[in-house]
Amino acid sequence: MEKHPLPLGEVYGLLEPGPVVLLTTAHEGRTNVMTQSWHTMMDFEPPLVGCIVSDRNYSFGLLMAGKECAINIPTAEMAEQVVGCGNSSGRDTDKFAVFGLTAVPAGTVAPPLIAECYANLECKVVDTRMVSKYGLFVLEVVAAWVGKPEAVWRTLHHQGHGTFVIAENSVTLPSAMP
Amino acid sequence: MEKHPLPLGEVYGLLEPGPVVLLTTAHEGRTNVMTQSWHTMMDFEPPLVGCIVSDRNYSFGLLMAGKECAINIPTAEMAEQVVGCGNSSGRDTDKFAVFGLTAVPAGTVAPPLIAECYANLECKVVDTRMVSKYGLFVLEVVAAWVGKPEAVWRTLHHQGHGTFVIAENSVTLPSAMP
Numbered sequence: 001m002e003k004h005p006l007p008l009g010e011v012y013g014l015l016e017p018g019p020v021v022l023l024t025t026a027h028e029g030r031t032n033v034m035t036q037s038w039h040t041m042m043d044f045e046p047p048l049v050g051c052i053v054s055d056r057n058y059s060f061g062l063l064m065a066g067k068e069c070a071i072n073i074p075t076a077e078m079a080e081q082v083v084g085c086g087n088s089s090g091r092d093t094d095k096f097a098v099f100g101l102t103a104v105p106a107g108t109v110a111p112p113l114i115a116e117c118y119a120n121l122e123c124k125v126v127d128t129r130m131v132s133k134y135g136l137f138v139l140e141v142v143a144a145w146v147g148k149p150e151a152v153w154r155t156l157h158h159q160g161h162g163t164f165v166i167a168e169n170s171v172t173l174p175s176a177m178p
Numbered sequence: 179m180e181k182h183p184l185p186l187g188e189v190y191g192l193l194e195p196g197p198v199v200l201l202t203t204a205h206e207g208r209t210n211v212m213t214q215s216w217h218t219m220m221d222f223e224p225p226l227v228g229c230i231v232s233d234r235n236y237s238f239g240l241l242m243a244g245k246e247c248a249i250n251i252p253t254a255e256m257a258e259q260v261v262g263c264g265n266s267s268g269r270d271t272d273k274f275a276v277f278g279l280t281a282v283p284a285g286t287v288a289p290p291l292i293a294e295c296y297a298n299l300e301c302k303v304v305d306t307r308m309v310s311k312y313g314l315f316v317l318e319v320v321a322a323w324v325g326k327p328e329a330v331w332r333t334l335h336h337q338g339h340g341t342f343v344i345a346e347n348s349v350t351l352p353s354a355m356p
Contacts, residue, residue, distance in 0.1 A: 010338070016215045017335030017343055018196010035355070037194045040218035042230055042312050050228055050314065052220055076349070083351045130308060134220050136228065138312070157195030157335065157345050160188070162353025165195055165345035167335050171254070173261045175340025177213070 001115060006144040011047035012178070014073060014119050014146065015039060017167060019155035020082055022072040023051070024103075025062035026111040031103065033095040033114070034059040035086030037158045039071070044178065047141040049123065054135045058090035063137060067125040068109040071139075072117035076154040076166045081116075083162055108143050118147040179293060184322040189225035190356070192251060192297050192324070193217060195345060197333035198260055200250040201229070202281075203240035204289040209281065211273040211292070212237040213264030215336045217249070222356065225319040227301065232313045236268035241315060245303040246287040249317075250295035254332040254344045259294075261340055286321050296325040 006014075015021075023034045038052035049071065053060050063069055074082050081099045088095060096103050096112075103112035106122045113120040127138035147153070156164040184192075193199075201212045216230035227249065231238050241247055252260050259277045266273060274281050274290075281290035284300045291298040305316035325331070334342040 013338035016196075017337055018194075018215075037196075038219045040228060040230060041216045042314065048312070050218060050312075052218060079349055079351055083353045083355070086355045087353055134226070134228075134316070136220065155343070156349075158355075159195050159348070160191035160356060161350075162355060163348055163350040165333070165348045167343035167345045168347070170337070170341055170343045171257055171334075172339075172341040173257055175261045175265055177261070177264045177336075177340060178338060 001118065001147050003120070003145040003147050006146045008047055008141060008144060009045040011121060011141050011144050012041045012044055015041050015049060017155065018157055019073050020158045020164065022074055022082065022085060022114055022117060023053070023059060024070045024072060024111040024114060025059045025066060027062045027066035030062060031096070031112060032059050032062055032090030033085045033101060035082050042138065048126070049139045049141060051137050051139055052135045053137060063125065066110055068111055069123050069139065070106055070109060070111045070113050071121040071123060072114040073119040074117050074156065076156055078116060079156060079164060082156060113145070118153045120145045179296065179325050181298070181323040181325050184324045186225055186319060186322060187223040189299060189319050189322050190219045190222055192299070193219050193227060195333065196335055197251050198336045198342065200252055200260065200263060200292055200295060201231070201237060202248045202250060202289040202292060203237045203244060205240045205244035208240060209274070209290060210237050210240055210268030211263045211279060213260050220316065226304070227317045227319060229315050229317055230313045231315060241303065244288055246289055247301050247317065248284055248287060248289045248291050249299040249301060250292040251297040252295050252334065254334055256294060257334060257342060260334060291323070296331045298323045
């Protein structure tokens with residue numbers, strides 16, 4: 001998918017609506033993909049993202065060691081891959097191979113981007129003080145890529161146990177909110 | 179709207195998909211409503227929610243003083259009220275009156291619940307260590323109320339500048355994920 005760089009001040013518009021994401025991590029030749037819904041914007045610019053990764057996840061070790069990740073935002077067409085990545089572990093599964101995900105090099109971080117996702121955010125870990133108690137990593141988005149802005153990207157929003165609502169129709173009201 | 183109590187272990191299914199919420203606060207007779215999209219689940223049970231409230235918001239003072247709030251989840255029919263609450267300040271506006279929101283007493287916290295919202299989460303602030311740097315309040319959900327579970331609740335997901343995508347159609351895949 002052809003993508004263009006997104007100004008960092010517009011990153012919140014991708015994550016604020018709460019899509020399920022695929023988090024990629026890498027360290028010393030090992031890479032992984034994790035399905036993730038527990039994230040929040042924390043600041044506009046530079047964009048900060050709070051992201052919960054449990055120490056029970058294989059990605060936890062890679063993220064703590066590598067201190068970088070990519071947040072890849074899938075569309076509804078990728079639902080099976082999203083659930084597949086959530087139901088398997090990088091300890092014994094090469095999720096890129098098993099689920100047919102294409103890893104492409106990022107510009108500034110070691111973990112790969114997922115080509116099939118409509119947006120990719122390259123992130124560096126900037127604060128780990130809440131990791132031991134809550135698994136909360138504070139990430140700074142250092143580069144952002146997105147597909148055609150005029151397209152309607154149908155995102156998945158997890159309600160638990162494999163049920164996702166799909167966000168597609170939109171409504172715009174006059175607003176002074178960012 | 180008639181509601182039933184929701185088991186606390188199921189709260190994540192309401193917030194994980196990332197809906198815009200109306201945060202109610204109260205302290206010493208002052209109450210407020212704030213439109214809020216920067217939140218994340220942090221733990222399943224007891225449910226912990228990370229919630230960003232800037233010190234530029236009127237709600238910040240009420241939340242710091244009262245240490246309680248309610249997270250009220252509106253449906254798409256409430257889009258105008260959601261944007262109205264986001265574009266005004268409790269410093270000079272009684273948002274309940276201006277936007278026709280019905281305040282009903284909560285069971286365990288001082289801030290009122292919004293009757294028109296399809297779900298209400300009563301919350302206590304349990305950790306303020308990340309407030310000064312990031313405005314991040316860690317909340318524990320102590321009671322949860324929801325409308326008919328069989329209904330399809332169309333939630334709003336903010337993409338910025340008053341544009342919301344609406345989550346309505348759902349897809350369920352076999353999954354071992356919670």
